[in-house]
Amino acid sequence: MIPVAELEGVSFAYRPGQPVLADVDLVVAENEFVAVAGPNGGGKTTLIRLVLGLERPAAGSVRLFGESAHRFSRRETLGYVAQRARIGGQGPVTVREVVSAGRLAQGGLLGPLRARDRAIVDAAIADVGLGELGDVRLAELSGGQQQRAFIAKALAGQPSLLVLDEPTTGVDAASQESLARLLDRLHRERHVTTLYVSHEFGAVESIVDRLVLVRGGIVFDGPPRTLPSEWHDPSHAHARQ
Amino acid sequence: MLDSEFMRLAFATGAVVGVLAPAVGFFLVQRNMSLVGDGVGHTAFAGVALGYLLGVSPVLTALVAAVAGAVGIEWLRARHRTAGDQALALLFYTGLAAGVVLASTAGALNVDLFAFLFGSILTVTREDLVVVAALGTGALAAIGLLYRALVGVVVDEEGAQVAGVPVAPLNVLVAGLAGLTIGLSMQIVGILLVAALMVLPVITSGRIAWSMRSSIVIAMAIGLASVFAGLTIAYYADLPPGGAIVLVAAGAFVVASVAEAARGRVRR
Numbered sequence: 001m002i003p004v005a006e007l008e009g010v011s012f013a014y015r016p017g018q019p020v021l022a023d024v025d026l027v028v029a030e031n032e033f034v035a036v037a038g039p040n041g042g043g044k045t046t047l048i049r050l051v052l053g054l055e056r057p058a059a060g061s062v063r064l065f066g067e068s069a070h071r072f073s074r075r076e077t078l079g080y081v082a083q084r085a086r087i088g089g090q091g092p093v094t095v096r097e098v099v100s101a102g103r104l105a106q107g108g109l110l111g112p113l114r115a116r117d118r119a120i121v122d123a124a125i126a127d128v129g130l131g132e133l134g135d136v137r138l139a140e141l142s143g144g145q146q147q148r149a150f151i152a153k154a155l156a157g158q159p160s161l162l163v164l165d166e167p168t169t170g171v172d173a174a175s176q177e178s179l180a181r182l183l184d185r186l187h188r189e190r191h192v193t194t195l196y197v198s199h200e201f202g203a204v205e206s207i208v209d210r211l212v213l214v215r216g217g218i219v220f221d222g223p224p225r226t227l228p229s230e231w232h233d234p235s236h237a238h239a240r241q
Numbered sequence: 242m243l244d245s246e247f248m249r250l251a252f253a254t255g256a257v258v259g260v261l262a263p264a265v266g267f268f269l270v271q272r273n274m275s276l277v278g279d280g281v282g283h284t285a286f287a288g289v290a291l292g293y294l295l296g297v298s299p300v301l302t303a304l305v306a307a308v309a310g311a312v313g314i315e316w317l318r319a320r321h322r323t324a325g326d327q328a329l330a331l332l333f334y335t336g337l338a339a340g341v342v343l344a345s346t347a348g349a350l351n352v353d354l355f356a357f358l359f360g361s362i363l364t365v366t367r368e369d370l371v372v373v374a375a376l377g378t379g380a381l382a383a384i385g386l387l388y389r390a391l392v393g394v395v396v397d398e399e400g401a402q403v404a405g406v407p408v409a410p411l412n413v414l415v416a417g418l419a420g421l422t423i424g425l426s427m428q429i430v431g432i433l434l435v436a437a438l439m440v441l442p443v444i445t446s447g448r449i450a451w452s453m454r455s456s457i458v459i460a461m462a463i464g465l466a467s468v469f470a471g472l473t474i475a476y477y478a479d480l481p482p483g484g485a486i487v488l489v490a491a492g493a494f495v496v497a498s499v500a501e502a503a504r505g506r507v508r509r
Contacts, residue, residue, distance in 0.1 A: 052403050053403075054399070054402070054403065074405075075403065075404055075405025076404055076405050078403050078404060078405075079404075080399070080400050080403040080404070081400070082397065082399045082400055091270075091271050091395075091447055091453065091456065092446075092447055092450040092451065092452055092453060092455070092456045093392075093396055093452070093453045094451075094452045094453070097392060097396070097452060097453050097454070098396055098397075100389065100393075101389075101392065101393035101396045101397060101400070101401070102400075102404075104389065104390055104393040104401060104404065104406050105401075105404040105405050105406055107389075109387060109389070109390035109406070109407075109411075110386050110387065110390075111386060111389075112389065113389065135451075135452070137451065137452070150397070150400075153396075153397065153400065154400070157404055163403075
């Protein structure tokens, strides 16, 4: 079976002589739930930007569903929740307007959404537990609820690969675990290959299939239970019990 | 007031401008690019001066310069990864300097130029109205057709890019529409104040709107009302229309802020 994402001998630098990633090999199989963790500045976000074809590697190759990531032809199958700081939505935008943006690639650019697309949007909003809040302004919601709205936006595109970059930034520990349970359920029900990127991986340690630790390269790749005890994220110790 | 043909022309042109400017400005404000209109306005100033120098219609050269300037800002921002404010500063000062030099060379640093800077009720001709109506209607139709896509890019530009939405062409379209709007609006509002009509109604509507859709509709209504009220005040008080229009729009912001504060108190 063709892997969902495949990185082979990948190196990358934003400035010459200052490599962010060196000699990375990584294969993500269909229906896997993988957490990509590591310290800030370690190259996690760069790694997923390479996977999504937003950056080109200086060396090596990145493939998505067997195609060059940079020239991937079925982009509508990718769902991406960017870091909150990279996302707009500070204006009077409502939850439904945010999630509707997730149907752009499928529903076409011109005119209003069709009834079928609107139904998919409503289902995605309900799926993340915001069914009653569709017409509420995003700015009036908590950080955790706002992240749910952007996850619903990604789901509205009915993706084959869902990538979340630091989805728990600015979200309290209880909401992080609630978000993790939501992602676990969505992954099991929708069978979406999921890449969860965060410097805090404690909330998802107990639910992901694999943990990949990135620090200029991949320093650990395996099931979370095989992670050396001193590397565990202590902030969510109870979630692993 | 409407017995005078020049006022009928000013009101008809102003109606298009009053609706179009906030509709385009909406997408700039939501992307934290509120001051783009100012930078493009200064490029339009250089275009007016070039028109005088070449002996062709200053309105036409300003329109071309404004669209080119707006697309240039977007190109600098997107391709060269120049910070938005740096791209803007580059255009802002270059446009102003080029305008002064060209106008001086053409011997046009006079009252006619003043009318372009601050707007004039007397300068709108029937031909101008036809151009503004045709291009303005086309621009509004483009926004209406692509509204969902433009909002999608505003909400999450990177997410849209990942999903294969043609983000770069949509951003160039918004930049081009901004340049077009400034070129069409400058006779009524003036080059130095046209950006305010693109921004103030949008900021005001953001205070009282309950969604993106309601925000853009309210902003267009405020823009239209500001132009009509401003032109009326300018006629009776013998004032430059640009200043009167923008002060009405600023007044609307104060009213909306008070309404928002009162609503907050009621909720508590």
